[in-house]
Amino acid sequence: MKQNPFDRPADPTPANPITIAHPTPLQWPHKGNFESLDMASVRRGYEVYKQVCSACHSMKYRYYRHFSDPEFGFMTEEEAKAEAAEALIDDLSDKGQPIKRPGKLIDRLPSPYPNKIAAEAANIGKYPPDFSTIMLARRPHGFAPRFNTNSNEDYIFSILTGYMDAPAGVKVDDGQAYNPYFPGGVIAMPQQLFDDGIEYKDGTPATQSQQAKDICSFLRWSAEPFHDKRKEWALKGLVLLPLVTVIILYMKKHTWSLIKSQKVKWHTVKGREPPSSQPKST
Numbered sequence: 001m002k003q004n005p006f007d008r009p010a011d012p013t014p015a016n017p018i019t020i021a022h023p024t025p026l027q028w029p030h031k032g033n034f035e036s037l038d039m040a041s042v043r044r045g046y047e048v049y050k051q052v053c054s055a056c057h058s059m060k061y062r063y064y065r066h067f068s069d070p071e072f073g074f075m076t077e078e079e080a081k082a083e084a085a086e087a088l089i090d091d092l093s094d095k096g097q098p099i100k101r102p103g104k105l106i107d108r109l110p111s112p113y114p115n116k117i118a119a120e121a122a123n124i125g126k127y128p129p130d131f132s133t134i135m136l137a138r139r140p141h142g143f144a145p146r147f148n149t150n151s152n153e154d155y156i157f158s159i160l161t162g163y164m165d166a167p168a169g170v171k172v173d174d175g176q177a178y179n180p181y182f183p184g185g186v187i188a189m190p191q192q193l194f195d196d197g198i199e200y201k202d203g204t205p206a207t208q209s210q211q212a213k214d215i216c217s218f219l220r221w222s223a224e225p226f227h228d229k230r231k232e233w234a235l236k237g238l239v240l241l242p243l244v245t246v247i248i249l250y251m252k253k254h255t256w257s258l259i260k261s262q263k264v265k266w267h268t269v270k271g272r273e274p275p276s277s278q279p280k281s282t
């Protein structure tokens with residue numbers, strides 16, 4: 001069976017001599033059980049996705065309507081409609097001919113390639129993974145999945161900011177790049193983020209690390225749109241659970257009290273004694 005590169009230990013062993021750099025644990029705004037997503041960062045992250053990553057990575061499970069969802073959206077409905085209208089969506093005309101039309105809220109985000117084979121052909125045989133839930137799918141190598149540590153953000157942040165010249169002895173072909181955070185060290189995605197590579201609408205200086213942080217916030221939002229609700233409900237549950245436990249224990253005691261406080265006692269009535277073969281009860 002093919003070994004999953006994510007199951008390899010992070011430190012070199014005789015069986016696996018490749019060193020993989022550990023991502024630095026960062027202070028994500030949404031780290032911690034009481035923190036919500038930083039929606040301004042999610043908005044900026046969408047700008048990064050739209051202007052940079054969407055050239056290769058699809059997000060086929062996200063719809064424009066999610067952007068303005070009353071529960072977890074980060075745009076107004078008008079903004080989301082305008083966003084959708086900018087995209088060209090494949091559809092069929094009244095006569096059944098394939099056409100492109102401006103998007104609506106009910107449309108998915110358009111994919112850059114018609115299918116996986118075309119995506120691989122355009123990227124030296126490597127498929128740029130879909131972004132809808134990638135924040136749940138990638139974690140630092142050799143680390144067991146851990147709850148609520150945000151190490152997945154750390155990993156993707158490190159990939160995006162960790163490009164460097166290949167050390168001696170590592171062969172990097174055309175279209176590949178050296179990245180010590182990627183298993184194997186050679187990744188088929190060249191560096192994508194540069195200082196001032198894009199311009200943010202809200203005027204935030206678009207440094208490389210700012211863009212990397214924002215796209216990570218956006219990818220967390222996309223992988224877990226219910227992120228804030230999840231933490232809110234966990235808090236409500238943890239506060240209420242002790243109270244509910246006490247009530248349930250009391251109710252159990254109450255329900256059983258009649259039975260538990262009964263005592264059954266046998267008396268022998270004179271003239272109706274049990275047959276003598278049985279031991280006499282008192």
Ligand code: HEC
Nearest residue numbers: 052053055056123126127128129138156187188189192215
């Ligand atoms: C030129 C096309 C292209 C662009 C633009 C691009 N990527 Fe990629 N990306 C790829 C390819 C190809 C792979 C697969 C790499 C491999 O398997 O070696 C990839 C893989 C990835 C991975 C997965 C790495 C892993 O551990 O498997 C992440 C995360 C990623 N890209 C993030 C981004 C982000 C964020 C952006 C936008 C800032 C972006 N990419 C822009 C082509 C691209």
